[in-house]
Amino acid sequence: MKFLLKNHISDAAQSLKANRSRSFLTVLGISIGVASIVTILSLTGGVKRIISDQIQQYGDDLIVVRPTYTNHAKDIFSHLTDSMSFASSSLTLQDVASVKSLDETMLVAPVSVSQHELLGDNDAVSSVIATTPDFFNIFGLTARDDDDLNSSLSQNTIVLGSRLSVRLFDSVDTIGKKLIIKGESFMVVGVLSPIADPININNVNLDEAMFMSIEKSPIVDKTPQIQQINLRTRQDPATVANLVDQAVAKNHKNAKDFEVLSGESIYSPAENILSLMSITLSIVAGISLVVGGIGVMNIMLVTVAERTREIGIRKAVGAWGGQIMVQFLIEALILSIMGGVLGFVFGYLGASAVALFTPILPFISLDIVKTAFSISIAVGVVFGLYPAFRAARKKPVDCLKYYR
Amino acid sequence: MTATIIEIRGLNKRFGVGDAETLALRDVNLKIKSGEFVMVTGPSGCGKTTLLNIIGLLDRATYGEYYLDNHPVARISKRKQARLRNEKIGTIFQNFNLIQGMTVIENVALPLIYRGVGKTKRLKTASRMLGRFQLNEREYYLPNQLSGGQQQRVAIARSLVGNPSIILADEPTGNLDSRASHIVMEELREIHEQGNTIIMVTHNANLTAYATRVINIIDGHIDTDININKRVAKNPARQRRRR
Ligand SMILES: Nc1ncnc2c1ncn2[C@@H]1O[C@H](COP(=O)(O)OP(=O)(O)OP(=O)(O)O)[C@@H](O)[C@H]1O
Ligand SMILES: [Mg+2]
Numbered sequence: 001m002k003f004l005l006k007n008h009i010s011d012a013a014q015s016l017k018a019n020r021s022r023s024f025l026t027v028l029g030i031s032i033g034v035a036s037i038v039t040i041l042s043l044t045g046g047v048k049r050i051i052s053d054q055i056q057q058y059g060d061d062l063i064v065v066r067p068t069y070t071n072h073a074k075d076i077f078s079h080l081t082d083s084m085s086f087a088s089s090s091l092t093l094q095d096v097a098s099v100k101s102l103d104e105t106m107l108v109a110p111v112s113v114s115q116h117e118l119l120g121d122n123d124a125v126s127s128v129i130a131t132t133p134d135f136f137n138i139f140g141l142t143a144r145d146d147d148d149l150n151s152s153l154s155q156n157t158i159v160l161g162s163r164l165s166v167r168l169f170d171s172v173d174t175i176g177k178k179l180i181i182k183g184e185s186f187m188v189v190g191v192l193s194p195i196a197d198p199i200n201i202n203n204v205n206l207d208e209a210m211f212m213s214i215e216k217s218p219i220v221d222k223t224p225q226i227q228q229i230n231l232r233t234r235q236d237p238a239t240v241a242n243l244v245d246q247a248v249a250k251n252h253k254n255a256k257d258f259e260v261l262s263g264e265s266i267y268s269p270a271e272n273i274l275s276l277m278s279i280t281l282s283i284v285a286g287i288s289l290v291v292g293g294i295g296v297m298n299i300m301l302v303t304v305a306e307r308t309r310e311i312g313i314r315k316a317v318g319a320w321g322g323q324i325m326v327q328f329l330i331e332a333l334i335l336s337i338m339g340g341v342l343g344f345v346f347g348y349l350g351a352s353a354v355a356l357f358t359p360i361l362p363f364i365s366l367d368i369v370k371t372a373f374s375i376s377i378a379v380g381v382v383f384g385l386y387p388a389f390r391a392a393r394k395k396p397v398d399c400l401k402y403y404r
Numbered sequence: 405m406t407a408t409i410i411e412i413r414g415l416n417k418r419f420g421v422g423d424a425e426t427l428a429l430r431d432v433n434l435k436i437k438s439g440e441f442v443m444v445t446g447p448s449g450c451g452k453t454t455l456l457n458i459i460g461l462l463d464r465a466t467y468g469e470y471y472l473d474n475h476p477v478a479r480i481s482k483r484k485q486a487r488l489r490n491e492k493i494g495t496i497f498q499n500f501n502l503i504q505g506m507t508v509i510e511n512v513a514l515p516l517i518y519r520g521v522g523k524t525k526r527l528k529t530a531s532r533m534l535g536r537f538q539l540n541e542r543e544y545y546l547p548n549q550l551s552g553g554q555q556q557r558v559a560i561a562r563s564l565v566g567n568p569s570i571i572l573a574d575e576p577t578g579n580l581d582s583r584a585s586h587i588v589m590e591e592l593r594e595i596h597e598q599g600n601t602i603i604m605v606t607h608n609a610n611l612t613a614y615a616t617r618v619i620n621i622i623d624g625h626i627d628t629d630i631n632i633n634k635r636v637a638k639n640p641a642r643q644r645r646r647r
Contacts, residue, residue: 007517018505313501316462317515317562318490320483396489397463400501 004323005330012331015303023335026292026299030339030379031346033289034372038347040281041371043354045363051264058139061237063244063262065099065229067091090257091226091248093214098247099231104240107232109135110214112224113204120168120179127209128181130217130224136192138230141206144172144193152190153213159190163207184219186212237262289375292339293383300332300387311391312399321392328391332384333377340376344369408474409570409601410436410459415468417454417624428454430624432468438569441596442603443612446621452605453574455621459603460495460572461485490518494563498575500555502547508558509534509543515566533561537591553584560591571595573604577611589614 016023067090096110112130117123129135136142136149136159143149144162152159158179165174165188177188195206217224233240241262248258304311311324351362417429428451436442444452457463458470461477470477472488480488489495502511513530521529534540537557547555556576563571573592577585585608593614596602604615612618612632620628 004517004520006523014505309501310503310505313503314514314518315486316460316489316495316501318486318518318566320486320518322483323486323518395463396461397457400462400497 005326008327008330009334011327012334015307015331016334019303022299022302026295026335027339027342029292029295030289030336030376031292031343033285033287033292033379034340034343034376035346035350036281036285036288037375038344038368038372039350039354040278040285041368042348042351042362042364043360044278045365045368046351046355046360049363050360055264059232060263061233062138062266063105063231063233063237063241063260064266065091065095065231065244065248065258065260067227068257068259089225089227090252090255091229092251093226095248095251095258096214096226096229098251099229099244102240102243102247104233104235104243105231106234107134107138107230108132109138109230110226111135111228111230112214112217112226114217114224116181118164118168118179118181118210120174120177121170122168124164124167126164126167127204129204129206129209129211130214131211132214135211135230138232139206141195142193143190145175145191147175147190149190153211155213155216156184156186157189157213158186159192159211160188161192161205161207161209161211162194163205164210165191167208182219289379293336293379296332296335296380297383297387299335300328300384301390303331304328304387304391307391308394308399311394312396312401315394315396315399325388325392328388329381329384332388333380336376336380336384337373339379340372343376344372347372407438408435409438409472410434410603411469411471411474412459413469415455415458415465415470417451417458417463418466428624429458429465432624432626434619434626434629436601436603438601439596439599440601441593441614441616442601443615443618444603444605444621445607445609445612445618446627448607450621451624452621454624456572456574456603456605460493461489462495486518490515490566492568492570494566494568494571496556496559496563496571496573496576498578500547500552500559500579502555502558502562504547507544507546508539508550511547511558512562512565514562519566530561530565533565534558537561551584552579553581553587556580556584556588557591560588564595569600571600571602571604573602575605575607577606577608585611 091110093110096108099105100108109131114128114130115125116128117125118128131153133150133153136152141149143152143159149159160168160174162172165172168174168179169177172191174188174191178185179188180186192206214224214226231244241260245260248260249256252258314324348362348364354360355362412432412434415429415432415434416427419426419428432455444455446452454463458465461472464478472480473492477485502508503514506514509527509530512533513526516526516529531540531543534543537560539554539557539561542550542554542558547558550558556579560576563573571592576592577588580588589611592602592604596614604611606612615632617629617631619626619630
């Protein structure tokens with residue numbers, strides 16, 4: 001039996017080589033479907049990795065309160081302007097106070113992002129994050145000269161991201177410098193260390209942001225919006241999230257115009273756009289796998305017809321239907337597996353191409369390799385079965401009478 | 405020598421339906437003993453090939469009984485029939501039926517593949533068989549690089565490589581000139597002398613000299629069935645008397 005299998009494989013290889021160009025085209029057909037699937041999986045894997053990286057970076061004890069009508073689903077792909085495009089947030093400073101008053105919450109940082117023109121030595125338009133100093137603790141941000149940032153944000157003092165500091169004053173050493181926003185003068189009391197990961201939790205590049213006190217935000221923004229409240233606990237995040245939910249709900253008279261997220265769900269909005277892409281690609285993958293499979297079936301039917309006499313001869317010298325079937329099934333499998341390999345390469349390239357336009361890095365795991373492999377085997381079997389069956393079923397005498 | 409190897413009773417073979425219906429074999433009764441050299445003759449279209457295909461398990465009778473080695477063929481599974489074709493029966497065709505994409509030696513070794521023989525052993529056996537037919541220098545030729553006579557010798561080598569006890573040959577010399585035919589017939593006679601049963605279809609009356617028995621079919625039915633004493637059979641005068 002082992003010998004027979006070896007033989008089938010070498011026979012199939014020979015037959016495929018003899019019809020090189022049509023074999024190649026069939027392989028190409030399969031590869032498109034597999035490529036789509038590999039792209040999806042690779043990107044999904046990439047996003048999952050971003051999420052798990054962020055959890056690792058910020059810990060799993062982070063809790064976030066968001067107004068529900070804001071379109072946060074656009075998440076990390078959206079531009080800053082998008083994240084500010086909501087009408088008015090349901091979150092208020094009173095909510096911040098209520099959350100803060102809970103014993104279980106350790107750090108509480110409301111976030112209100114807006115964009116303004118800043119006048120320093122140079123002018124720059126930049127994101128202004130109105131928050132509390134807890135923000136720095138929550139996200140583990142430190143000052144470049146190790147200053148304590150806990151009292152950094154007060155009436156007229158601000159903190160700069162390192163790149164913004166350079167843009168405004170051509171230097172990172174800008175403590176004590178003054179800058180003007182909407183006619184009001186602020187003093188720089190801290191500059192952040194450069195941040196390794198430029199994408200951040202509030203879709204703002206923190207290296208390019210300015211931080212000010214939330215109480216002072218009406219000066220720059222007449223209707224300040226609290227787009228998010230970040231908080232951290234020492235206790236079980238899910239339990240605390242519940243308490244936070246109750247506290248805020250009381251303020252909102254039980255209106256469900258906000259949500260409290262903890263753990264993975266904080267980062268998962270990124271999956272929305274991805275799932276859209278996944279669905280599109282899945283449809284493409286499904287269709288092209290079927291089309292590719294039909295290609296395999298078509299070529300195999302041609303092969304079986306062309307080799308009818310050979311089938312007859314093999315049967316005459318002692319092959320039974322099962323052996324003929326396996327022979328042609330293996331040929332179909334070789335086609336589809338080669339399509340799988342090529343598709344894997346294409347898929348990886350495709351994911352890399354997507355990665356050029358998004359922060360997602362293509363991600364390849366053994367599971368993806370296995371999936372691509374199983375899919376191509378499944379296509380080979382499903383679409384190779386019928387032609388192989390046709391070959392096996394023929395009566396030897398009818399095959400031998402066949403002329404072409 | 406006297407064991408019955410093939411027994412056919414009331415065999416009929418019908419092709420097609422309705423207007424296109426042909427009764428290729430009608431009520432054929434036949435008993436062949438081990439070691440016979442049977443020649444089947446008859447006009448074109450009388451059903452010789454059809455009969456040989458049924459005996460060779462390549463085709464099935466429409467109805468009637470066929471016992472191979474005392475086993476009713478109708479009750480042998482397809483898989484087992486394939487096994488019998490592989491081990492018990494060697495088939496030679498008028499048009500050689502070699503696989504064009506394979507070398508001569510691979511063609512000869514083909515039956516051994518389905519017996520699970522390893523490649524090295526397969527090629528060694530095939531090579532030995534080709535040596536017997538003086539075809540060793542042609543081992544790696546493709547079939548279409550050989551003459552008709554050579555191709556038929558390759559086909560005979562293939563039919564013998566698995567050491568079958570029954571050889572079925574459908575006009576093995578039909579495409580060959582008299583010299584090539586002679587070589588092929590000498591091979592068959594040698595095989596017969598080694599104890600094999602041979603059933604051969606031919607149009608060439610001269611070749612019946614090799615047979616121990618001549619069966620003439622007319623219109624799907626056995627017309628005459630003559631046993632020939634080998635020594636006497638070589639006398640042409642006696643031969644002509646058969647019908
Ligand atoms: N597949 C088939 N379909 C329909 N009729 C067939 C088929 N095969 C054979 N026949 C018919 O059966 C009859 C016997 O055919 P067969 O091939 O056995 O003749 P034969 O004796 O071998 O003739 P020849 O000497 O010319 O080879 C013929 O009338 C032929 O037309
Ligand atoms: Mg014939």
